[in-house]
Amino acid sequence: MTPKQRRRLAFAGAMVAAGGVLAAVVVYELKGNTEYFFSPSDVAAKNVEPGIPFRVGGLVEKASVHHGAGADIRFTVTDGAHALPVDFNGVLPALFREGQGVIATGALDTGGTFQATEVLAKHDEKYMPPEVVQALKRAGRWKEGEQ
Amino acid sequence: MIGELGQLALCFALALSLVMAGAGLAGARTEAALARNIAHGATMGMLVFVILAFGTLTYAFVTSDFSIADVANNSHTLKPLVYKITGVWANHEGSMLLWVLVLSLYAGAVAMLGRGGERLTSAALGIQGLLASAFILFILFTSNPFLRIDPAPFEGAGLNPLLQDPGLAMHPPMLYAGYVGLSASFSYAAAALIVGEEGWARAARPFMLLAWIALTCGIALGSWWAYYELGWGGFWFWDPVENASLMPWLVATALLHSALATEKSGAFRTWTLLLAIGGFSLSLIGTFLVRSGVLSSVHAFASDPTRGFFIMVLIVCAIGGALGLFAWRAPHLQGGASFNTASRETALLLNNVFLVASCASVFVGTLYPLALDALNGTKISVGPPYYAATFAPIFFALLLLVPFGPLLGWRRGDVKAAMRTLYPALGLAAVAALAVLAIASPRFLTGALAFAVAGWLLGASAIDMAKRKGARASAFAAALAHAGLAVTLMGVTATTLWRSEALDLVGPGDTMTVGPYTLRFDGVTQEQGPNYQAMRAHIALMDGARVSAMLTPEKRLYPAEGQETADTAIHTTGFRDLYLALGDERSAGHWTVRAYVSPLAPFIWLGALVMALGGALSLWGRLRLRVSAPAAAPQPAE
Numbered sequence: 001m002t003p004k005q006r007r008r009l010a011f012a013g014a015m016v017a018a019g020g021v022l023a024a025v026v027v028y029e030l031k032g033n034t035e036y037f038f039s040p041s042d043v044a045a046k047n048v049e050p051g052i053p054f055r056v057g058g059l060v061e062k063a064s065v066h067h068g069a070g071a072d073i074r075f076t077v078t079d080g081a082h083a084l085p086v087d088f089n090g091v092l093p094a095l096f097r098e099g100q101g102v103i104a105t106g107a108l109d110t111g112g113t114f115q116a117t118e119v120l121a122k123h124d125e126k127y128m129p130p131e132v133v134q135a136l137k138r139a140g141r142w143k144e145g146e147q
Numbered sequence: 148m149i150g151e152l153g154q155l156a157l158c159f160a161l162a163l164s165l166v167m168a169g170a171g172l173a174g175a176r177t178e179a180a181l182a183r184n185i186a187h188g189a190t191m192g193m194l195v196f197v198i199l200a201f202g203t204l205t206y207a208f209v210t211s212d213f214s215i216a217d218v219a220n221n222s223h224t225l226k227p228l229v230y231k232i233t234g235v236w237a238n239h240e241g242s243m244l245l246w247v248l249v250l251s252l253y254a255g256a257v258a259m260l261g262r263g264g265e266r267l268t269s270a271a272l273g274i275q276g277l278l279a280s281a282f283i284l285f286i287l288f289t290s291n292p293f294l295r296i297d298p299a300p301f302e303g304a305g306l307n308p309l310l311q312d313p314g315l316a317m318h319p320p321m322l323y324a325g326y327v328g329l330s331a332s333f334s335y336a337a338a339a340l341i342v343g344e345e346g347w348a349r350a351a352r353p354f355m356l357l358a359w360i361a362l363t364c365g366i367a368l369g370s371w372w373a374y375y376e377l378g379w380g381g382f383w384f385w386d387p388v389e390n391a392s393l394m395p396w397l398v399a400t401a402l403l404h405s406a407l408a409t410e411k412s413g414a415f416r417t418w419t420l421l422l423a424i425g426g427f428s429l430s431l432i433g434t435f436l437v438r439s440g441v442l443s444s445v446h447a448f449a450s451d452p453t454r455g456f457f458i459m460v461l462i463v464c465a466i467g468g469a470l471g472l473f474a475w476r477a478p479h480l481q482g483g484a485s486f487n488t489a490s491r492e493t494a495l496l497l498n499n500v501f502l503v504a505s506c507a508s509v510f511v512g513t514l515y516p517l518a519l520d521a522l523n524g525t526k527i528s529v530g531p532p533y534y535a536a537t538f539a540p541i542f543f544a545l546l547l548l549v550p551f552g553p554l555l556g557w558r559r560g561d562v563k564a565a566m567r568t569l570y571p572a573l574g575l576a577a578v579a580a581l582a583v584l585a586i587a588s589p590r591f592l593t594g595a596l597a598f599a600v601a602g603w604l605l606g607a608s609a610i611d612m613a614k615r616k617g618a619r620a621s622a623f624a625a626a627l628a629h630a631g632l633a634v635t636l637m638g639v640t641a642t643t644l645w646r647s648e649a650l651d652l653v654g655p656g657d658t659m660t661v662g663p664y665t666l667r668f669d670g671v672t673q674e675q676g677p678n679y680q681a682m683r684a685h686i687a688l689m690d691g692a693r694v695s696a697m698l699t700p701e702k703r704l705y706p707a708e709g710q711e712t713a714d715t716a717i718h719t720t721g722f723r724d725l726y727l728a729l730g731d732e733r734s735a736g737h738w739t740v741r742a743y744v745s746p747l748a749p750f751i752w753l754g755a756l757v758m759a760l761g762g763a764l765s766l767w768g769r770l771r772l773r774v775s776a777p778a779a780a781p782q783p784a785e
Contacts, residue, residue, distance in 0.1 A: 004485055015500070022504055026511050026537055033533035034516070037526035055528065070652045071730070071739045090650060091378070091730035091741045095711060134526075 035105065039135030040082040043108075050108045056084060057103040057135055065098055077102060077114075079135045088116040095121040150215045150293040153203030157283060157293070160196035160251075163189045164279040167254070171273025175266050175342050183269040187258050190272050193279060194255040201235075201248045204292050208235050214299035217241060217292040223305040223707045225678040233316035234306045239438065239454075240292035242319055246434070247282050249320075249327040253354060254279065257331055263350030270338035271331075278330055281461050289454045305707035308679065314372035318365060322392055325362025326430040328354060329399060333427035336420045337469055340476040348406040348419055353769050355406060355423075359399045360762040366392050367755035378713040378728035380743040382642065382751055385534050390513040391433030394506050398426040401502040404495045404552075412557045413484035414492045417477045418499070424473060428466045429506075435462055436513075490560045494552035501545035508537035546600050546632065550607030553625050554614075568614075572606025587645060597640040604633035621768020628761030635754025641747035650730075654737040658689070662744035664725060665689040666698075671729075671738060679703040681714070684729045684738060688718060700729040700740075724748040 037055045038048065048054065056077055064076035072089045075098075086104055096102065096119065106116035167189040174183035204217070208231050213219040221238040222231055236245040254275040261268050286292070309315070331354035339347035369392065374382045383389060402422040409419040435458045486492040512529045519525050550572060554565040579602030580595040587594055608630035615622045647662035655670040669685040681701040688696040698716040705712070718725040723746045730739030 007488065018500075018504070022508070022537075022541075026508055029533045029536040030511070030515055030529065033530050033536070034527040035530060037528070067733050071650050071733075091728065091739050096731075 037103075039079045039138065040077055040084040041079055041135070041138065043084055043114075044082045048108055050110050053105070053107045055103055055105045056086075056114055057101070058084075059136070060096070060098050060100055060102050062098050077104065079138075084114050085112070086114045086116050086119075088119050090117075090119070092119055093121040097121070149203055149207055149212060150295060153200045153207070154287075154291070154293040156196045156200040156203065157287060160193045160200060160247075161280060161283040161287065163193040163196065164276045164283060167193060167276030168273050168280060169276075171269050171271070171276050172341070173273075174269030175273070175338070177266065179269075180265075183265055186269050186272045186276070189276070190254050190258040193276075194251045197248050197251040201244055204241060204244060205232060205235050208232065208241075211303065213301070213303055214295055214297070215292070216294045216296045219296055219300050219303050221306050222303040223678065224302065225707060226306060226311070227677050229313075229316065230306060230311045233310075236319050237306055237310045237315075240286070240290045242323075243282070243286050243290050243438070244292055245319065245323055246327055247279060247286065249323045250275065250279050250282065250330055253328055253331045256354070257334070260353070262353070263335070263346055264342075264344055266342045267335070267338050267344045267347060267350060270341045271334040274334035274337045275330065278334070278465065281464070285454075285457050285461065289457050302707075305678075305705065308703065308705040308708055308710050308712045309376060311678075311705075312372060312376055314368055314376070318368045318372060321361050321368055322365030325358050325360075325365050325399075326392070326395060326433065328358025328361055329395060329423075329427040329430050331355075331358065332402065332423040333469065336423035337472055339420065340472050340480075343476070343480060345416070345481060348409040351423070352406060352410065353766055355399070355403055356762050356766040356769065359396075359403055360759045360766065362392070362396045362399060363755055363759045363762065366396060367752050367759075371752050374748075375715050375717060375726075376712070378715050378741070380646070380648070380726055380728070380741070380745065382639075382748070385512070385529075385531050387513050387516075388437050390509050391429075391436045394509055394513075395426055395429040395433060397502050397506040397509070398422060398429055401499045401506075402426050404498045404502075408492050408495045409483075412486065412492060413481075414486055415496070415499075416480060416483045417473075418483070420473060420477060420480075422499070424466070424469045428462075428469070431458075431462045431465055435459060484558075486557075487559045489555070489562045491552060491555040491557050494548065494555055494560075497548055498545065498552065501541055501548075505538050505541040505545070508541060509534070512537070543597075543600065546604060546636065549604060549629050549632070550611075553611045553629075554607075568610060569607055572603050572610060575606035576600070576603035578602065591644050594640055594644045597636060601633040601637045601640075604629055604636070608633070619768060621764050621771075624761045624765035624768065626761075627764060628758045631754045631757030631759075631761060633754070634750050634757055638747045638750025638752075638754060642745045642751065645746050647744045649742045650739065651742075652733055652737055652739050659740065659742065661725075661742035664744065666727075666740075666742060667694075668738075668740065670736065671732075674701070676703065678707060679705045682729070682732075684727075684740065686716070686727055686740070688725065698725070698727050700727040702729050702731075719749055721749055722747060 035054050037057060038046065040056065040058050043056060058077040058079040061076040061078045061083055066074045068074060070089070071091065072087070073092065074085065074087050076083045076085050078084075086106075088104065100121060103120045104114060104116040105118040106114055109115050167186055170182045170189060171186035173179050174186050207215050207218050208222055209228065211218065211222060211224045211231070213222075217238060217240045221241075222234050226234065235241045254272060257268065257271055257275065263271075332351045335347045335351035335354070338344070369389065370382050373384065374380070402419065405415050405419045405422055408414045409416055435455065438454060438458060512533050516527050516529055519527060550569055551562070551565055554568055555562070576599040580599035583595045583598045584590055608626040611626040612623055615626070649659055649661035651657075651659040653659055653668040655668060658665055658667045660666070667687040667689055669687060671682050671684045674681040674683050681703045683699050683701045686698045686700070687694040688698060696718050698718055700716040701714040703712050703714055704710070713728050716727045723744060726743040726745060728741045730741060732738050
């Protein structure tokens with residue numbers, strides 16, 4: 001082997017090793033940092049453990065919004081088949097409305113209430129988050145043209 | 148009538164782009180001088196017709212011609228003129244037309260500047276022609292902005308108010324100038340593979356630089372817009388659409404560095420070709436992600452899944468074709484020149500390794516949820532902690548090594564001498580770290596480390612500049628761009644680690660505190676904007692009993708679109724931002740208010756601007772060089 005070839009081999013070896021480490025870190029971190037999206041029916045069916053972060057989406061149930069102390073707010077997210085109570089301490093997005101689509105990030109507490117850290121609403125009148133549309137479709141509550 | 152004119156112009160542009168593709172590629176043969184002339188003419192012709200088509204659509208928007216569906220769906224007579232104009236590209240159809248316009252402008256620049264040999268330029272025009280024809284076909288068949296509706300409505304549906312904003316008005320053109328600008332490097336690389344020409348890296352360099360500058364500015368503008376418009380106080384969300392613009396930037400940055408080595412010392416010849424292909428491929432993938440509707444994101448304003456298939460086919464053809472060409476032709480090209488382990492080439496090689504690795508980590512994080520959804524319908528999202536654990540350390544390692552590059556010689560360098568030169572920078576790094584540990588609270592080791600790296604970079608840039616004293620302005624380009632990195636790093640670190648946040652429900656006369664500041668809520672008034680009604684909060688920043696500034700965050704209702712937006716108020720000293728967003732009214736006169744104090748937040752975008760200035764200096768030097776001293780004048784290292 002010429003010195004140039006030896007150097008190239010060493011470089012290729014280092015790259016393979018570094019690539020392996022990178023791949024391992026990526027896989028490990030992907031496992032630890034993904035949040036699943038569940039509909040209220042999924043939450044009911046899967047017995048999600050308290051404290052595991054996930055996202056839930058559906059419609060804000062009519063007449064379910066209640067204000068608590070300070071900026072605290074409670075409401076119920078429904079996909080028509082099941083409902084999930086949500087507690088959120090923060091600023092609601094501008095397009096948060098009863099009867100409209102919403103996605104919340106957070107985790108269940110031991111009492112079965114979803115403690116949201118973030119609430120996203122759809123961005124305009126025409127747009128509905130695709131996850132919410134699918135959740136409603138699976139629960140059989142999606143009417144074509146409703147969008 | 149005006150719609151038909153636009154449509155006709157687009158059809159002529161399509162015909163000319165096909166001529167351009169055929170004649171351009173035929174012109175790659177030495178004897179085909181006529182084909183080269185035809186390709187040149189067709190390029191300029193296509194540019195004229197694309198400009199005409201774009202102008203027509205702009206005219207329709209400005210005059211609110213609601214017989215055109217695109218205008219009726221996305222505009223409104225009451226919209227201010229500037230947003231009627233920017234509304235042209237704030238929708239899918241118009242933005243694809245903007246895409247083709249930018250592609251044509253770059254093609255025109257390639258033809259006019261004619262850098263590199265005749266055959267190389269001709270083949271590059273041929274590839275640009277292929278790309279242009281594919282995208283014009285895409286527009287005509289799936290996204291025609293000139294379609295009529297009958298009967299025409301009396302009033303338009305309006306434009307998403309989030310998009311009615313000066314920052315976002317300039318964001319798409321900037322981003323496209325970068326995204327699509329990478330097509331020029333792609334075309335030159337493919338042309339180099341076809342004609343076997345080696346000087347392509349030098350020929351394509353101005354276009355690479357321009358694309359990189361525009362991409363840098365475009366990403367910064369988008370991030371700035373998200374910061375002040377979305378009201379969450381964040382500047383980067385690792386949103387798939389943001390990632391779609393970051394990935395081409397990372398590869399374009401790698402390409403700038405690798406192409407420099409290819410040009411100056413002949414190293415990495417094939418690798419540079421591959422990067423040029425990869426950069427534009429990522430732009431295409433980004434377009435697919437944004438335009439096909441597969442993503443649910445804050446950017447999913449208007450998208451249609453049926454278009455995804457067409458773009459998918461287009462991507463597979465473009466990337467597959469280019470890679471096939473690469474596999475077939477690259478082995479016949481001259482291999483890369485050799486260099487010592489201690490040399491600038493090695494530094495650039497490491498730069499490329501880290502940049503490509505960081506891009507790969509973003510790529511996986513962005514596409515993994517899509518792949519999983521396609522495989523078994525599981526919906527997941529990959530959060531910021533993933534990127535903090537993968538992208539951040541890789542980029543951090545890259546920044547540590549940056550100072551060595553410019554100080555090492557080509558082919559053979561002296562690492563020890565470079566280290567000796569860098570001792571003052573090491574000192575600055577230590578001072579920065581200690582200062583952070585002394586001042587900042589809470590103390591974070593990562594914060595001290597990040598500021599040490601920033602000090603290291605700034606010190607090294609200053610040393611590099613001092614060494615080049617008296618040289619042409621363009622010799623300072625790299626030092627300036629690297630200093631910009633340091634500035635952005637400081638902003639990102641400080642904002643992420645030391646931001647204070649407060650969320651309170653306040654009534655008139657109530658005060659709230661955020662960080663060291665006291666705010667007094669003076670109530671909310673109703674205001675009338677040109678096409679919106681605003682609830683404007685009046686909040687006083689108190690200095691003891693004195694009011695030192697009034698801030699007026701708003702909530703706006705746009706009746707035409709039936710939408711509300713939050714308009715933040717930001718009080719900046721340049722070294723910290725006080726950021727207020729008005730929430731919702733919970734009971735009569737009582738509103739939720741969210742407040743942030745973000746130290747060094749303006750540095751994030753200032754740094755990007757400095758980076759772009761560095762790029763601009765280099766570009767200016769290139770263009771001037773060509774005018775004053777053509778061909779092979781020896782240049783000092785950049």
